[in-house]
Amino acid sequence: MAHAGRPFGLLRNLNAKVAAIPMMLTVIVIFIGCTLWTVFYSFTSSRLLPTSDFVGVDQYSRLFGNSRWNQSVLNLATYGVCVLTFVFIIGFLLAVLIDQKIRFENTFRTIFLYPFALSFIVTGLVWQWILDPGLGVPKVLNDLGLPGGSLALLGDKNTVIYALVIAGLWQGTGLVMVLMLAGLRGIDSEIWKAARVDGIPAWRTYLFIIIPMMRGVFVTTLVIVASGIVRVYDLVVAMTQGGPGFASEVPAKYVYSFMFERANLGQGLAASTVMLVTVFIILVPWALAEFRQKRS
Amino acid sequence: MAIATTTNSIASVVEPAGARPRRMFAPSTIILYSILTVAALYYLLPLYVMVVTSLKDMTEIRMGNIFAPPVQITFEPWVKAWSQACTGLDCSGISVGFWKSVKITIPSVIISVAIASVNGYGLSYWRFKGSEVFFTILLFGAFIPYQVMLYPLVIIMRELGIFSTIWAVVLVHTIFGMPINTLLFRNYFASLPPELFKAARVDGAGFWQVFFRIMLPMSLPIFVVSMIIQITGIWNDFLFGVIFAGNQNFPMTVQLNNIVNAVQGVKEYNVNMAATLLTGAVPLIVYFVSGRLFVRGIAAGAVKG
Numbered sequence: 176m177a178h179a180g181r182p183f184g185l186l187r188n189l190n191a192k193v194a195a196i197p198m199m200l201t202v203i204v205i206f207i208g209c210t211l212w213t214v215f216y217s218f219t220s221s222r223l224l225p226t227s228d229f230v231g232v233d234q235y236s237r238l239f240g241n242s243r244w245n246q247s248v249l250n251l252a253t254y255g256v257c258v259l260t261f262v263f264i265i266g267f268l269l270a271v272l273i274d275q276k277i278r279f280e281n282t283f284r285t286i287f288l289y290p291f292a293l294s295f296i297v298t299g300l301v302w303q304w305i306l307d308p309g310l311g312v313p314k315v316l317n318d319l320g321l322p323g324g325s326l327a328l329l330g331d332k333n334t335v336i337y338a339l340v341i342a343g344l345w346q347g348t349g350l351v352m353v354l355m356l357a358g359l360r361g362i363d364s365e366i367w368k369a370a371r372v373d374g375i376p377a378w379r380t381y382l383f384i385i386i387p388m389m390r391g392v393f394v395t396t397l398v399i400v401a402s403g404i405v406r407v408y409d410l411v412v413a414m415t416q417g418g419p420g421f422a423s424e425v426p427a428k429y430v431y432s433f434m435f436e437r438a439n440l441g442q443g444l445a446a447s448t449v450m451l452v453t454v455f456i457i458l459v460p461w462a463l464a465e466f467r468q469k470r471s
Numbered sequence: 472m473a474i475a476t477t478t479n480s481i482a483s484v485v486e487p488a489g490a491r492p493r494r495m496f497a498p499s500t501i502i503l504y505s506i507l508t509v510a511a512l513y514y515l516l517p518l519y520v521m522v523v524t525s526l527k528d529m530t531e532i533r534m535g536n537i538f539a540p541p542v543q544i545t546f547e548p549w550v551k552a553w554s555q556a557c558t559g560l561d562c563s564g565i566s567v568g569f570w571k572s573v574k575i576t577i578p579s580v581i582i583s584v585a586i587a588s589v590n591g592y593g594l595s596y597w598r599f600k601g602s603e604v605f606f607t608i609l610l611f612g613a614f615i616p617y618q619v620m621l622y623p624l625v626i627i628m629r630e631l632g633i634f635s636t637i638w639a640v641v642l643v644h645t646i647f648g649m650p651i652n653t654l655l656f657r658n659y660f661a662s663l664p665p666e667l668f669k670a671a672r673v674d675g676a677g678f679w680q681v682f683f684r685i686m687l688p689m690s691l692p693i694f695v696v697s698m699i700i701q702i703t704g705i706w707n708d709f710l711f712g713v714i715f716a717g718n719q720n721f722p723m724t725v726q727l728n729n730i731v732n733a734v735q736g737v738k739e740y741n742v743n744m745a746a747t748l749l750t751g752a753v754p755l756i757v758y759f760v761s762g763r764l765f766v767r768g769i770a771a772g773a774v775k776g
Contacts, residue, residue, distance in 0.1 A: 190678035191597035194589045195605070198653065201646050202605050206612030209623035225626075272507055285759075286511045288766065289518075292758035294707030296724045297751045300731050301517045304524065304740060305537065315536040345517065350769060357770040402614045409709040413728055430618040435714065440622065447618040458614050 210451065217444035225440060234445035244446060247424040250336050254425070255404045257340040258347070262400060263393075265344070266351025271381065273352070274359045284356070288349035295346065299413025302342035303329065332422035335415055339423055343410060347403070351396055358392030359385070398461055405454055426450050525549060525745035532740050548741035552749060556742055558721075558729040565746045568726030572706060572753075575637050575722055579644040580701045587649055587697060588690070591656020592682050596668050606653070613650035621714060628715060635717025643711045648704065652697045655771055659693040660686060696768035699761050703754040723750045 220230045238244050273283055290298065305311045308327035316326065328338040362385060370380040386393075408427035411417055417424040426446060434443035516538075524532065525548050526541040535542075554564035561567075594606055624643060628634040633642070663686075671681045712722040721729070727750045731743045758765050 188597055188599060188678065191593050192599060194593050194597075194678065195599075195602060197586045197645075198590045198609060198649065199605055201649055202608045202612065204627070205620060205624070205646050206608060206615060209620040209627075210615060212623040213619050225622075269507075269510060272503060275503060277503065277507070281762075283507055283511055284766065285762070286514050288769075289755065289758055290514065291769075292703055292754040292765070293751045294709065294724050294754070296707075296709050296728050297747050300727070300743065300747050301521055303731075304744065305517060305520055310532065310740070311537050315538060318536060345514065349514075353766055353769055398614070406616055406618075409724075412709070413732070416732060427616065427618055430621075431710075434622055444622065447616065447621070450616045451619045454614060454616055462611070 213444050214448050214451075217441065217448045219441055221440040221444070223438040223440065230441075234441045235449070238442060238445050238449065243421045243424060244426070244429055246421045247426050247429045250423060251404070251407070251425050253336050254339055254343065254407065255401070257337070258343050258404060259397075259400060261340070261344055262348055262351050263396070266348050266396075267355050269348070269352040270355035270359055273356060284353070287352050290346045291349045293346065295407075295409035296413045298342050298346045299410045302338065302345070303414045306338055306341075329415060330419060332419050335419065335423045339410060339414060342414060343407070346410075347400065351400065354392060354396045354399075355389070358389040361392075362388055394461055394464070398458065401457060402454065405450060521744045521748050525552075525741055525748055527741050529737075529739060529741060548739070548745040549749075551739075552730075552742045552745035556730045556739075556746055558726050559733060565723060565726055565730065565749055568721055568723035569749070571637070571716070571720050571726075572723040575640050575644075575712070575716070575720070576702060576705045578637075579641045579648075579705045580698055582641060583645040583648040583652060583701055584694065584697050586645060587652030588656045588687075588694070589682065590649070590653040591658075592660050592686055593678075594653070594657045595660035596681070597678060606657070609650050609653065613647075617647070617710060625714065634715065635720070637716060637720050639715040640708075640711055640720070640722070643715055644701075644705050644708070647711075648701055651700065655693060655697050655700075655768075656690075658771075659690060663689060692764075695761070695764055696771060699757060699765050699768050702757055706753050 216225050217234055218229055218231060219226055220228045220233070269287055273280055273287075277283070306313070306328050308314070308330060313326040316322070328334045328341075366384060366388070367380070370384060375384075406427055407425055408431065411423055411425050411428055415423040417428055427450070430443045430447045430450070432443075433439045433446065520537050523540055524537060526544045526546070527535075528543070528545050528547070531542060552564060553566050555562055556564045558568075594602060625634065628639040628642070631639075633639045667685055667689075668681060671685050676684065706722075707724060708722065709724045709728070712725045716722060716725070727746050730746055731738075761768075
């Protein structure tokens with residue numbers, strides 16, 4: 176980059192270093208320090224307060240022996256796979272449709288994106304209301320004599336996670352659409368002309384030329400959406416409180432519950448460490464791939 | 472190749488904008504708009520249901536269906552949601568949470584944007600040994616699940632003596648808003664012509680002088696984008712509010728959830744929906760007023776440096 180590349184001594188440009196203190200503190204104390212603290216104490220028997228009584232991997236074996244945790248991991252996996260799949264398909268299709276030089280482009284984009292401005296709490300409460308078996312959509316279907324009148328997505332432990340998927344998709348698809356639209360707009364129009372000249376149908380052009388060219392946008396979107404999915408907490412609290420039973424429990428809520436409600440700190444810390452490791456296993460390969468690509 | 476060029480030039484004569492001219496009522500156009508309209512209706516439906524429900528009384532809710540417009544419009548649910556709805560034992564409405572959210576959001580946004588702008592400026596023009604390493608870790612830190620840092624943060628806040636105050640929430644928002652906003656400012660400042668910086672340096676301006684006299688006056692767009700991201704993000708926060716604010720300072724999202732989910736007895740759906748709309752109003756207004764800037768902010772926030 177075109178910056179003055181002069182050699183700096185330790186005390187040179189002291190102002191710049193003083194100004195960077197908040198960032199340095201955040202990185203060292205919070206992002207590194209707190210993470211190490213959590214990993215360290217996840218090997219202890221801490222209950223109400225942290226203690227240095229080491230118990231090895233005891234917390235972890237207890238964690239994976241806990242059906243509530245295993246259920247929450249399974250739920251998150253189901254939720255994650257469904258949301259990722261549909262958010263990409265619907266988001267990309269909406270972006271393609273909006274990219275057809277349509278009228279009222281701004282209006283449509285505004286409508287698809289506005290749920291993203293709303294919190295997960297608001298989203299969860301609205302969909303809880305819409306899916307209410309007594310008064311919501313199931314009742315409407317019932318009144319109209321249509322099948323689905325007994326549809327109680329939220330009350331059935333086999334379907335409750337899909338209710339969360341519906342709400343999550345409603346809230347998050349607009350973001351993916353905007354990112355995809357930005358990606359589509361970044362593609363050289365010459366590509367389209369060339370494809371048209373060669374007589375390639377539009378859908379094939381999208382599938383075999385445009386999508387591969389948008390790899391960067393896809394990776395960025397994937398990382399953003401995936402890291403949001405791992406954190407999902409508010410939506411569950413607002414919509415189902417993890418129920419019925421633990422049928423919509425998620426890891427983030429498990430961690431909160433053991434840390435702050437059940438005074439079983441060691442267990443909460445072990446669970447959050449597993450979350451951390453999972454994120455890094457998923458994230459690091461993508462991040463490395465991106466950085467490597469940029470360097471070359 | 473020659474053939475392709477000719478076809479191209481012919482094409483450019485026929486369609487000056489480069490797009491295929493489309494007849495108004497061609498089947499493909501009708502299908503296109505139909506799909507978009509249906510999708511738009513689907514996305515609007517929850518907002519419509521919220522508004523309609525909040526304007527009905529309870530008997531009408533029990534009798535009719537959730538999509539039916541109110542027969543008799545009543546604003547009582549709104550009044551009740553604002554000033555009388557109960558969260559546990561306390562029945563003074565969601566207005567309490569509203570003002571707490573205002574008190575949390577204003578300092579959080581100012582402090583986090585101020586720090587992020589200085590960080591971004593420093594990282595663009597005043598790099599020092601290790602500054603890029605710090606920045607890279609900061610960006611990676613953005614993907615660490617919050618749950619990993621929650622408990623140690625509680626201890627830190629307790630040691631600082633600010634646990635259960637709005638300042639704990641402000642500090643946490645500043646910390647977790649730092650990665651994305653620093654990135655935005657860093658990329659923005661890096662896109663400005665470096666001659667500006669050099670000329671100011673030749674004239675003898677130092678770190679802060681360059682920042683306040685040269686950079687700040689030029690960075691209104693990125694300030695707006697960063698503030699939109701922070702305002703909506705902080706207003707919509709739930710987790711940090713629950714943990715760090717303390718019962719007396721619960722922000723609006725937490726209070727809303729308590730009103731709807733913790734109340735015993737009859738569920739007042741109309742009051743709940745009015746409270747939900749009131750909670751969503753601030754980010755929605757920000758979104759509708761800022762329009763394109765919001766979109767640009769999201770697209771920019773997603774572009775990794």
